Amino acid sequence: MAIRTKEIAKTYDPTPIEDKWYSWWLESGLFHAEVDTTKEAFSIVIPPPNVTGSLHMGHAFNNTFQDIVCRYKRMNGFNVLWLPGTDHAGIATQNVVERELAKDGISRHDLGREEFVNKVWEWKEEYGSRIIEQMKKLGNSCDWERERFTLDEGLSQAVRTVFVRLYKKGLIYKGRYIINWCPRCHTALSDIEVEHEDLKGCLYYVKYPFVEGEGYLLVATTRPETILGDVAIAVHPRAEKYRHMIGRKVCVPLTDREVPIIEDIMVDPEFGTGCVKITPAHDPNDFLVGQRHNLEQIQVIDADGFMNENAPAYKGLSILEARERAVEDLKAQGLIEKIEEIDHSVGHCYRCHTVVEPYLSEQWFVKAKPLADAGIEAVEKGDITWIPEQWQKIYYQWMENIRDWCISRQLWWGHRIPAWTCAECGHITVSEEDPTHCEKCGSARIQQDEDVLDTWFSSALWPFSTLGWPEKTEELNYFYPTSLLVTAFDIIFFWVARMIMMGLEFMENEPFKEVYIHALIRDEEGQKMSKSKGNVIDPLTMIDKYGADALRLTLAALTVQGRDILLSTNKIETYRLFMNKLWNASRFALINLEENCSEKPLPDKGELRLHDQWILTRTQQVTEQITRLLDGYFIGEAARMLYDFIWGDLCDWYLEMSKPALKGDEGESRVKNTQAIVEYVFKTVLKLIHPFIPFATEELWHTFGFSDDSIERSEWPKASSALIFNNALSEMGTLQEIIRIIRNLRAEARVAPQxxxxxxxxxxxxxxxxxxxxxxxxxxxxxxxxxxxxxxxxxxxxxxxxxxxxxxxxxxxxxxxxxxxxxxxxxxxxxxxxxxxxxxxxxxxxxxxxxxxxxxxxxxxxxxxxxxxxxxxxxxxxxxxxxxxxxx
CATH class of the missing domain: 1.10.287.380 (Valyl-tRNA synthetase, C-terminal domain)
Structure with a gap:
């Protein structure tokens, strides 16, 4: 029998409690999961934070949600694996290390590839575990013994295997294509890594003189600097006013080039003048038009965002400088008819926020449509459930209109592409093992591709690569498919959709049964948190000030499926006050209970007063409702219900009504009966709220002496029909109404509270x-x-x-x-x-x-x-x- 501690601190201080119990949980192996076929598995893979990251409020909410679910499932007898890890974050991590080197005047090129990559690994070993330690401060019950990193040896093997199999299946290819290019990060970006922002700009109406005859064609453009790369003018086939011009030629301003007027359905006849300049090397739509019409590709902007040798008069100018010069020159030649100010959407790099440049480059791509078709079918069949359901439509829209995925990045940090080009015959050898010679001609003169894979390529394999694939491990067989994925809506396309595609392709099974998409955390005015606005709330600061339990309960209680969370420090302080309330109520109960935790049987109905019957009934109701809510992932409703029940029903009503009995004013038998009820209700309440506030409940569980083992290893409460007294609810409701009315009348009469x-x-x-x-x-x-x-x-x-x-x-x-x-x-x-x-x-x-x-x-x-x-x-x-x- 566990020993009850009658002495408990007069005030609630979370710091020593949280540090003590987290260490104890780890030492006792509470979070570790082994394969056990006698139990039902419940598994979650954590959305791996970037190794460069620091815990922010989005992480805190995402992790709290998962932790609540995992702790709840453990108490329900599931064998729970919450698998943690971090992502190598190619662009972000390389930028961090390059900036550090730059302080000493060193570039990565000075070091060379191998030494630079070693420097990044050194940085990772020193700083990469920072966010993991911060996650532990929040109380994450992850299986840290199974922590993974996307560049681990096993995960790297999985990445190679997937690349090779997709390549041999014809789903990976290398081609020259227009990609999104960041001149600052010097790498390609996929469409969804480009963040669009509305900016002020201009629409320039430029005259293109006919080669033969008088007159000109008027073309509207937002980028006059790219005129130097024009190879055609396109009009829509159904544009009657231009039909007679198709086949004629015009002179490209600022050059001596003559180009044809062509017809193509890409042209929007309602935009500008209905004529579009075609620059295949600098616009993705123009690139496709150029392919259809076999047009030349003239690149006039280089990888650094400066004009190149194909624009000799502008060579060395930045894009904006070239734009200004081009406009001046066009005006001087009388070729600008008018300029209109407009608002237009401009793409920016999601990492460094540099304006993204459409850039013609040779890259590696995944043919996404065949993979996406399988992903659509899996959701349509109900193999994967989306919560809330509204996100399913967004998923369908993207998957149905998916474009090939550019997976190569011009970086040194990451999974290097396992492809070797032969200097003799040009053949590309793709292999899981490093080859020594060309598989076609046998030459030893082969060179590995310099690029690395998009970080999201390895993340897409996360649910199965972390469990040992491509090896057929026991863990993979037991824990895959995972049970639930919890993530934010902004990475549905980055990550969720790609995991679905890869899981179905390589495991022939969906990677998770359910996807819970949570909303953003905003400030109390509904604005997105940002450093520039000064409205960021740091979770680590809040943990230091209020405790992890108070922060967790706040985030949980503010959650409503499909709605953003409006957070403020005042709300966190409110739930810190709740922690004080629970602590003080427990202290009162402990003082009035016997030394030993004897699990007394509850008294018969005839020995119960109205408020006893009522609190027992309410406890059954709340137990049943909380269970139902957590099964449906309604953690916000569950948290708010527990808050109201503990603060209102238990503390403000029942404990106050129990005081005369506990003092002995109602006789000896009433003391024993009331103690039994108080003990039962507190034992149940601590279990119900444990997933939300694990630290304080673990402390109180042991203080009450309910067990020497963790509260998390106790059984989740079950409602008992024998403890439901239906009349008690209505009668107690009437009694409460009378008391409230008298209190209100006293307040109206301004009678002093005592x-x-x-x-x-x-x-x-x-x-x-x-x-x-x-x-x-x-x-x-x-x-x-x-x-x-x-x-x-x-x-x-x-x-x-x-x-x-x-x-x-x-x-x-x-x-x-x-x-x-x-x-x-x-x-x-x-x-x-x-x-x-x-x-x-x-x-x-x-x-x-x-x-x-x-x-x-x-x-x-x-x-x-x-x-x-x-x-x-x-x-x-x-x-x-x-x-x-x-x-x-």
Whole structure:
């Protein structure tokens, strides 16, 4: 039997508790999972944070959600594997190390590839575990013994195997293509790594003179510097006004080039003048047009974002400098008809925010459509469930319109592409093992491709590569497919869709059964958090100030499926106060329980008072509801319900009502009975809220002496029908209504909180209500601070000078003649009524304003509606009191 600790700190201090129990959990192997076919597996792979990263509030929420689910599943008997790890983050990590080297005036090229990669590994060993340690501060119950890194030897083998198999299947190819290029990071980017931002720009209307005859063709462009690479002018086939011009030639301004006028359906006849300049080397749509019409590709911008030798008069100028010079030259030649200011979308690198340049380059690609078709079918069949369901449509839209995936990156840090080109015959050898000679001609003069793979390529294999694939391991057989993926909506295409495609291709099974997509965390005004706005809330700072449990509970309680979370430090402080409340309630309970935790049987119904029956019934209800909510991943609703139940039902009502019994005022048997109930309810409550606040509940679990083992190894509570007393809910509800009404009347009369009033009057002819009040007079007296309740019939006259309030089947009155100047009180209440009416009118106008209701965040609108409802209720109470006092 565990020993109960009667002594407990007077104030709640999370720091020593959290450090102590996390170390104990690790030492006891609480989070480690081995294959056990006698148990049902539940597995999650963590979205691997970048090795360069630091814990931010998005991580904190994502990790808290997963941790709540994992702890809940362990208590339900599942064999839970929460597999952690980090991503090598090719672009980000290489940039970090290059910046460090630059401080000493060294570039990666000075070191050479091998030495530079060694430097990155040294950096990773020194700093790469930082975010892992931060995740532990949050309380993550990951199986740290199975931690993986996307450049681990085993994962690297998986990456090679996948590349080779896709290549041999014809799904990976190398080709010259327009890609998104970051001139700062010097690498290709996939479409979804480009962040678009609306910027001010100009639309330049440029004259292209006909080679033969008078006149010109007017073309609108936002990029006059690329005119130097024009090889054609295109019009839409159905554009009647240009049909007669097709086949003619025009002179390209700023050059001596003559180019044809062609027709192509790519042209939008509604944009600009309906004519489009075709620059295949600098625009993805133009590139496709060029392929269809066999046009020359003239590249005029280099990899650094400067004009090259194909634009001799502009060579060495930056793109913006060349644009300004081109406009000046065009004006000087009389070739600009007009310039319009416009807002247009401009792509930026998701890492360094440099403007992305469409760039003609030789790259490696994955043919994505065959893989995407299988991914669509898996969701359509119901093999993968999306929560909330709305994200399924977004997934379909992207998968149905998917483009080939550019997977090569011009970096040194990452998985180097396992392809070797022969210097003799040009053949490419792709192999899982490093080849020594060309597989076609046998030459030893082969050179490995310089590029590395897109970081997301290795991340796409995460659910199965982390479990040992391509080896057929026990873990892979047991834990795959994983059970649940929890991630943010902004990486559905980066990661989720690609994991689905790769899992189906190589495991012939979906990588997870359910996908939970959570929303963003914003500030309390609904704005995205950013350093520039100064509204970032650092989770590590919040943990130091309020404790991990308070932060976790805040994030959980603010969660609503499909809605962004509006976070503020005030909200975290609110849940820190809840932690204090639970701690103090536990301290009160411990002081009033016996030394030994003896698991006394609960008393029979005949020995239970109304509030005993009620708390036992509510405990069963809450147990059943929390279980249902957590099974459906409604963690926000579950957290809020537990908050209300513990703070309200348990602390503010039941513990207060139990004090006389625990002190012995109701007899010895009532002491024992009440102790048994308190012990049972606390044991249940600690289990129910443990997944949300694991540190404090582990501490209290051992302090109560419920077990020497972790609370997480205890069984999840189950509701018992034998402990549900249906009448208790309605009767206790009526009793609470009476007490609240008396408290409100006392507040209206401005009676000091600790001052007892002599009496209140209940006017009713309801016999059941009379019996209820008579049986619980002591509880009304205790909680409403009233000496007695006099019960009179509806036909009886009330005394003069009363504040009254109507309740179900009766009316409660408080005599205030000796407490208040009734005339002055009526005047005060009438003034207050006018003030509240003004507030109501202002709020109703605000909510009737469509600009407010359509543009403000939903949470802000809901908050305003709630305030309006409160004011209306307040208005009604004031009006009732005025009426009551006037009748006196």
């Amino acid at each position: 001052q007892k009033v002599e009496r209140v009057i209940l006017q009713t002819d309801d016999d059941a209500l009379k019996a209820l009040v008579s049986a619980n007079m002591d509880m009304i007296s205790l909680l409403a601070k009233v000496e007695r309740v006099d019960i009179i019939s509806d036909s009886d006259k009330k005394p003069h000078g009363c504040l009254a309030s109507v309740m179900t089947n009766g009316e409660i009155s408080l005599e205030v003649g000796s407490l208040l100047d009734i005339k002055a009180e009526i005047e005060r209440l009438e003034q207050e009524l006018k003030s509240v009416e003004k507030d109501i009118d202002k709020m109703e106008k605000k909510l009737a304003n469509e600009n407010f209701t359509s543009k403000a965040p939903q949470e802000v609108v809901d908050k305003e509606r709630g305030r309006l409802e409160e004011n209306k209720n307040h208005h009604q109470r004031i009006a009732d009191n005025i009426s009551s006092l006037k009748r006196s």
